[in-house]
Amino acid sequence: MGRVSIPDIHEKYKNSEPVTMLTAYDAPIARQVDEGGVDMILVGDSAGDNHLGYDDTVPVTLDEALSNTAAVDRAVEDAMVIGDMPFLSYGTSLEESVKNAGRFMKEAGADAVKLETAPYGKTTIEIVSRLTELGMPVVGHIGLTPQRMNQIGGGYVQGRGDGSSATVEALVETAEELEDAGAFSIILEAVTEETGKQVTEAVDVPTIGIGAGRCVNGQVLVITDVLGLSDESYTLSKQYADLNSVIQGAVESYVDDVQSEVFPSSKNVFDAIDEDQ
Template identity: 45%
Template sequence: MSRVTTATLQEMKAKGVKSTLLTAYDYPTARLLDEAGIDILLVGDSLGNVVLGYENTLPVTMEESLHHTSAVARGAERAMVVGDMPFLSYQTTVADAVWNAGRYLKEAGAHAVKLEGGRERADAVRAMVETGIPVMGHLGLTPQSVHQFGGFRVQGKSEDAARRLIEDAVILEEAGIFSLLLECVPAELAEEVTTDLCIPTLSCGAGPHCSGQVMVLHDMLGFSGGKVPKFVKQYANLHDVIIEALTTFKKEVQEGVFPGPEHCYK
């Protein structure tokens, strides 16, 4: 099948076909998601929490993100690969933002980048797009601003906050983003944004009315075994499956069951 592009996503929205976005952080995972037909692979800065063991996304560096993005890009033949720009890689100057964004395409093989924020990022988005870098926006709960929000909280609940989010969405679209990820906002607000914009929207805890749905892979597969956000549906419980396999391995080794004759060379 042909590569998913920004034009593909726009056509899907026009036809009413929902798109799918899942996080990926390595080559084998990217191959599995690609084989399953997932449309967009996001090398999220959730890399910090999920893979690197950081408390939040803030410590993730450009080099760490590029390293994992390049691995994902090597594993994806059909899916669009989006690099999630880390904290302070685009908030300092427009020149820094364009340079760092360009590294995702030039060095890591990504097809687009994602950044957080609204009107305050419009100049950076515009400069990236003019340089030829496709940009995905991100509004609502933006994890890089977790300390400013006072924790992971639903955004856009008040009338003023909802109005500002809608305004930011329009500003970002005018700046040139090709899609907009909405995280942890009321479903009604996400529906209004989706109706107002011509570009596709992606829901990460923003209800069913967006053009597509987003989840962190490790959450939906129950990989970590801990508590997951309300909006996550767990399609598997890999934590328990893996623990059972590992404990069985240890037991068989200690009891002399493994390796058996069939595992030995003659």
């Protein structure tokens, strides 16, 4: 049958069926996410603070992102796999940007790549245009762009037009330019609901929100937030399980079993000694 394709995504969009996306960073979780039925898996640079132990996304290297993407690719059968290009893996030059994007597809098995775009980000829009011209599908990403946190000074909601928040008009126009450049879908992160509505009405490609409200064409969340593996909770997210408690309980039970010599039992060894002899 093959993985979800761009025509499949656009068919859902034309039929007003919401598109589903989650992040994943390794094979075991990716397998579960895929079997759960999501349309798209984003191997996000959010791995930085949700998988690799960094404070944020900026330190994630290209090699780390490629390794994560390849692990997900090996586990996924149905969902579209999108490799997220990390900070400074694109934008330094057009040639380097194309080369690095190509590695996600040639080496890591990604079906598409994602790039963050600042308001009116001409450099990134040019890269999107070149990638799509060369046959590399691109997902755009506007609104709150974590790779620019040091520049904007924090996780400010976008679309308010005050201080470190871009205007609705700037985000709408940037989305339109991304569509013109060939992006087949656009992620909107941490924007006002009115921004999500206006961007969605302005473009003819699916918009996928994370904290973008109810007027977009699909949703994406970070898998550690969904599973309850995060240390923090966020307004834009929803926790569907509490794996922190499950895992901690399992580890504590294991420690108790080893300390009380319940584990290993005769069932867990090879050629067990007959204790009656």
